[in-house]
Amino acid sequence: MTQPQTEAKPAPRSRMRYWILLLIFVITTINYADRATFSIAGDAASGDLGLSPIQMGYILSAFAWAYVLGQIPGGALLDKFGTKLIYTLAIAFWSLFTLFQGFSGFITGGAVVATLFALRFAVGLAESPSFPGNARLVAAWFPGSERGTASAIFNSAQYFSLVAFAPLMGWLVHTFDWHSVFFVMGGLGILAAIIFWKVISSPADHPGVNKAELDHIEAGGGLINMETSAATKSASFNWHNVKQVLGSRMLIGVFIGQYGINVLTYFFVTWFPIYLVKERGLSILDAGFAAAAPALCGFVGGVLGGVISDQLLKKTGSLTIARKTPLLIGMVLSAAIIACAYIQESWLVIVVMAIAFFGKGIASLGWAVVSDTSPREFIGVTGGIFNTFGNTAGIVTPIVIGYIVSATGSFDGGLWFVGLHCILVIAAYFLITGKIERLTLKSSEG
Template sequence: MSIAAIAERRTQVRYFIIGFIFIVTSINYADRATFSIAGSDAARELGLSPIATGYILSAFAWAYALAQIPGGALLDRFGTKRIYAGAIAVWSVFTFLQGFAGFIAGLSAVTTLFALRFLVGLAEAPSFPGNARIVAAWFPSSERGTASAIFNSAQYFSLVAFAPLMGWVVHNHGWRAVFYVMGALGLLAALAFVRIIHDPARHPSINRAELDYIESGGGLVGLEQTDARRNTFQWSNLKQLLTHRMLLGVYLGQYCINVLTYFFATWFPIYLVKERGLNILEAGFAAAAPAMCGFIGGVLGGYGSDWLLKRTGSLTIARKTPLLIGMVLATLIIACVYIEQEWLVVTVMAIAFFGKGIASLGWAVISDVSPRQLAGLTGGVFNMFGNCAGIVTPIVIGYLVAASGSFDSALIFVGAHCLLTIFAYFVIVGPIRRLELQ
């Protein structure tokens, strides 16, 4: 092979970038789950009631949802690298400080933990909009489905990888140690982020061939340049994002998909114990099966979407087809109302979460449709709508279970949102295309 031919071969820096974002996002989700792992021992030592524990667990979701729009606006104003790296460092410090709950004179443990969990939620707000901006800048349209699926699938991988680690830390070193370990790990990740993440046009390892490939395929390689950030947050721009029919359909779809996510994250283990008679150990292993299936489905959905895009040239077909298949599979969760065998319930739940993984292309869609100047803000609005499900779903399911004495109505509630997702994308969204600001 000639020297000229070797020189023209594209580098593959974008794959290294998305691999690192996958690791950072896994740490992100692990930090959210620290109190879930440490909660039992912490409650026993600090004398926390179940109600107090519930408030502490809810603090993150409230702050995270409220801070999405400001977080996205900050990304657009100051750039991904500066805001995202700072966010990792700040949420890691607040994670670390939770290990000192009960030691601060004049503050109760409940107040301390609630405040610190709330601050973790605020600090993590720019993370997923930041991921979407990185994907929009580093990947052509034909690869965004896979790239977005990779970072989004970190939510499943994190449960499988970090839950056993954090459990081991709590068992051998006490509940406070898990906050120290995860906080320190996050600070290391922030330092690594500063060294690794750059705008494509300024990355020291990328060559012209890869840069041209990204840009010619629709990658926003200049997204982080100062002149591309002149049009920052304005109320008129936010109004466009909140009133555009296509985006409203995408927001509604993400909210509905996350109803399924938060059912598994909050009530599913309780369902297995109370409704299906499993013990806690059995429920723990059973809950891991849907998580793994969701991870596999997420990667397959992203890869399949990009394959369809290359075959058809249509973003609408490429993004909506996996979503339809995935949500049809996810509606099978309603069948658990009529199933008696425990093993079959877990199997059907795993299929449902596999379908949810296939359909989880919302972040790819946001990378496809966001106005160039407002990629961060659009992602923030999108993630705000999606995470409102984290506030609503646990509460509604609690009322449904309390009223009926069973989870049947709760499973129907979750399955109905899968159908509503299909309605959102196929009736409201319309053709998928990049929005241009008026």
């Protein structure tokens, strides 16, 4: 008697995309910690080196000058040569330049300002491919229904970096000296570059991905072959395509919104720890731990914003509703930062800052929007343009607040400057950006 045949059960889906996301998160955590090194070490360094608030403002802004200039070239390099090579080199070089800042204390006179500016500039240039690289990896490894959460998780690393590293860096300054911050963080980044090189590849080529996971990613719109050699060779950078991206009203609104959101980001990673020491009278050790509280709330808000957005997408089927709703809620909460100008108690300032950065985390969906809207063959460059707009805030914010503090002797005007940009973000997304959808490029002949 013939035995009935039973159908073979499909193999369970592998979960390699989550390990890739964890790696992106760790790299981005180190990325933001390296941006914040001088803000943690800044008060001790400024006293040691005799730096004025205006000089500090320019040194703190140096990163963003280069970061902005490097965005479009960095995105083009990613599209041309792939994420693995360009991103690995970026991690290695920004870590080396971070480490070199530890030697700046051995230079005297006006050369100190020039040296620190140059090294911070070099860090910014090296980091410029990082977030466009993150956007490319998320677009390749995640289906659309998971992209909001994935983007929110890697973006929330900017908050987690201070949760993890602000206390450590504050302890290093307190226990050793401010030079040690740069040596430790630079060395950690070099180790991260080696790990990144060994792990990252295209989903289609990765040995840890089975067919079930690959089909799941591809069925949801994941660009699984983005990192293959054929895909990178077909990437086309030309100014006709750039003009189409810059001519999209939808993307212009997103770009302006990212500038406004990043004003909060750059206040937090440049002046905030210095504000706690100079305006609120905390010790550098206490400031390191105090800075971690709003950062933790920003991290929670960042993850929550992505989850809410993806749930809204599943329920409504509308990217516009899914991405804009958390953004509106988050920016309203972030505007609370203005209240800190009128609060006397330091503990209450930390609470309000925590609320503001929780809101900022919820609203930080810009990279998900870029993954949703960028032309398929132009994600690296579009992400670079997006980050160019966004990180002009890194030039403007440290310098403007430096002048405000120098002129008034207070951070109150700086808090108003930051808070008003929350209103700008809401205006950009709701008055300029219309429907959120993927942009399709037209050929130059058409």
